Amino acid sequence: MADLVVRDLVVGYGPVRALRGVSMRVPSGSIVAVLGANGAGKSTLLRAISGTLRFHRGACRGAVTLGDRRLTGLDAASVVARGVVQVPEGRRVFARMTVEENLRAGGLGRPRRDYAKAHDQVVELFPVLRDRARQRAGLLSGGEQQMLAIGRALMAGPTTLLLDEPTLGLAPLMAARIAETIKEINSLGTSVLLVEQNVAMALSLASHAYVLEVGEVALEGAAADLRAGDEVRRRYLGVADAVEGTLETRTLSRWS
Amino acid sequence: MTTFVELLVNGISIGAVYALIALGFVIIFKATEVVNFAHASLLLAGGYLVARLWPLVGFWAALLIGVAAAALVAAAIEFLVIRRADVASHSVLAIVTIGVDIVITTELTRQIGTDVLAMGDPWGSEVVRFGGVTLAETRIVALVTAAALITAFLLAFKYTGWGVAMRAAAEDAETAALMGVRLGRVSMSAWAVAGGLAAVAALFLCVFPTPGLDRSTSLVALKAFPAAILGGLDSTTGALVGGLVIGVTESMMSGYQNDMVFLGRGIGDVAPFLVMLVILLIRPAGLFGTKELARV
Numbered sequence: 001m002a003d004l005v006v007r008d009l010v011v012g013y014g015p016v017r018a019l020r021g022v023s024m025r026v027p028s029g030s031i032v033a034v035l036g037a038n039g040a041g042k043s044t045l046l047r048a049i050s051g052t053l054r055f056h057r058g059a060c061r062g063a064v065t066l067g068d069r070r071l072t073g074l075d076a077a078s079v080v081a082r083g084v085v086q087v088p089e090g091r092r093v094f095a096r097m098t099v100e101e102n103l104r105a106g107g108l109g110r111p112r113r114d115y116a117k118a119h120d121q122v123v124e125l126f127p128v129l130r131d132r133a134r135q136r137a138g139l140l141s142g143g144e145q146q147m148l149a150i151g152r153a154l155m156a157g158p159t160t161l162l163l164d165e166p167t168l169g170l171a172p173l174m175a176a177r178i179a180e181t182i183k184e185i186n187s188l189g190t191s192v193l194l195v196e197q198n199v200a201m202a203l204s205l206a207s208h209a210y211v212l213e214v215g216e217v218a219l220e221g222a223a224a225d226l227r228a229g230d231e232v233r234r235r236y237l238g239v240a241d242a243v244e245g246t247l248e249t250r251t252l253s254r255w256s
Numbered sequence: 257m258t259t260f261v262e263l264l265v266n267g268i269s270i271g272a273v274y275a276l277i278a279l280g281f282v283i284i285f286k287a288t289e290v291v292n293f294a295h296a297s298l299l300l301a302g303g304y305l306v307a308r309l310w311p312l313v314g315f316w317a318a319l320l321i322g323v324a325a326a327a328l329v330a331a332a333i334e335f336l337v338i339r340r341a342d343v344a345s346h347s348v349l350a351i352v353t354i355g356v357d358i359v360i361t362t363e364l365t366r367q368i369g370t371d372v373l374a375m376g377d378p379w380g381s382e383v384v385r386f387g388g389v390t391l392a393e394t395r396i397v398a399l400v401t402a403a404a405l406i407t408a409f410l411l412a413f414k415y416t417g418w419g420v421a422m423r424a425a426a427e428d429a430e431t432a433a434l435m436g437v438r439l440g441r442v443s444m445s446a447w448a449v450a451g452g453l454a455a456v457a458a459l460f461l462c463v464f465p466t467p468g469l470d471r472s473t474s475l476v477a478l479k480a481f482p483a484a485i486l487g488g489l490d491s492t493t494g495a496l497v498g499g500l501v502i503g504v505t506e507s508m509m510s511g512y513q514n515d516m517v518f519l520g521r522g523i524g525d526v527a528p529f530l531v532m533l534v535i536l537l538i539r540p541a542g543l544f545g546t547k548e549l550a551r552v
Binding site: 050051077080088094104105106108156 | 417421423427428430432433434435
């Protein structure tokens with residue numbers, strides 16, 4: 001087990017800078033949350049860690065390391081082989097393949113004897129995946145697809161799991177269920193880097209959190225402190241009663 | 257009636273061979289989203305090696321070498337050209353494959369010259385009679401071999417780890433990479449398999465009743481393009497059905513062309529393309545192709 005460390009990460013898509021010098025640390029065995037509005041660079045951060053920037057014509061400088069091994073410069077499959085696995089935003093299950101085949105795709109990189117064990121663990125965590133094994137993944141509900149996406153990632157046997165907005169678009173009850181599962185996965189020893197817009201949920205799970213704002217870390221600290229203070233609310237949620245008036249004028253001026 | 261049965265079986269047999277070619281075409285398209293116009297040259301390369309080598313090492317060894325070499329050439333195209341090309345669009349790569357095709361075909365045409373090369377196959381011009389129906393042995397072997405290869409491929413595609421990786425990569429390459437699928441390996445193996453299948457097809461396109469391999473063999477292979485396209489470029493089932501449709505159409509149109517003189521001579525060669533046009537007018541994505549879906 002090793003810490004995932006991001007140091008001075010700069011990412012650009014052509015002339016557009018998406019991250020400007022981001023540093024953070026996911027200590028081994030912890031849950032760390034990354035918060036931020038749309039376009040703050042959260043997904044870009046995960047792409048840089050997972051080595052999928054090239055799919056989006058992006059390039060990065062800086063370093064991502066796991067323990068003493070460098071992840072920057074590796075292709076996506078090699079990052080997975082090092083134990084860092086991402087559950088992408090929007091679930092992205094293989095809709096035309098069955099649930100079982102999706103899980104199989106997740107475990108392709110592993111030796112066959114590890115496969116059966118991983119499979120047992122995943123269906124124990126999500127029994128619904130066993131019940132629907134032969135159904136096409138595209139026919140599952142949103143929540144079930146999210147479980148499948150997480151289960152598929154777990155098949156690779158990650159030591160660090162990267163989750164990109166796992167509760168996006170889910171009913172509150174299902175979101176709570178996913179949150180429970182994340183806690184459970186973490187309790188089994190997997191570190192989690194959780195990217196979320198659902199601040200309350202993320203801060204209740206994480207021990208430490210970073211707030212990204214236009215490609216920079218605007219705020220960081222222990223989750224408990226952030227939850228107690230109103231800095232996150234003020235900066236990022238924009239729902240404090242006091243600002244309601246200013247919000248209104250801003251809206252008006254923009255549309256007039 | 258016996259003529260009809262003969263034409264039908266011959267049509268299915270040649271259709272199965274077209275299906276082998278079309279299948280390779282579809283695998284490459286699924287794995288790398290490249291329309292491979294160099295496919296005919298791969299076929300010619302495999303067939304040429306078999307024809308040149310069988311007097312030296314015997315037919316079966318020559319066939320093995322031809323298939324392996326075509327697979328290798330295909331893998332090399334993937335590794336040296338397709339993988340390295342940093343282009344924004346896959347249509348550009350399709351045009352690149354036209355260039356590769358011209359290079360390989362030109363060189364092979366120069367080697368073949370005006371010769372017609374025998375394939376050295378053990379079936380020769382033997383025929384088999386069932387009742388009143390006379391069939392060439394080569395056509396039966398072609399049918400059985402193609403059916404066996406296609407079945408093996410489809411089983412592998414459905415059940416092996418390679419097949420799962422291939423389908424995952426075809427559906428969503430980025431997510432497949434995030435799951436640890438090595439995309440480079442997937443696409444290279446797709447090219448290699450397609451090359452091997454093309455070499456087997458080359459053999460059966462050049463044996464009896466065809467006189468042998470000559471420089472126009474790659475043109476015959478072009479008939480597999482309408483097979484792949486009318487079935488739907490991204491569907492393996494489509495490649496099979498498309499191959500059979502083209503094979504049977506061609507066989508029937510050639511066989512009965514005396515009854516259809518008003519269509520002119522040589523309608524059998526044109527028929528595959530006519531069928532393709534008609535089907536595409538009715539179903540633009542092909543018979544089994546995935547319709548382009550756009551969310552508004």
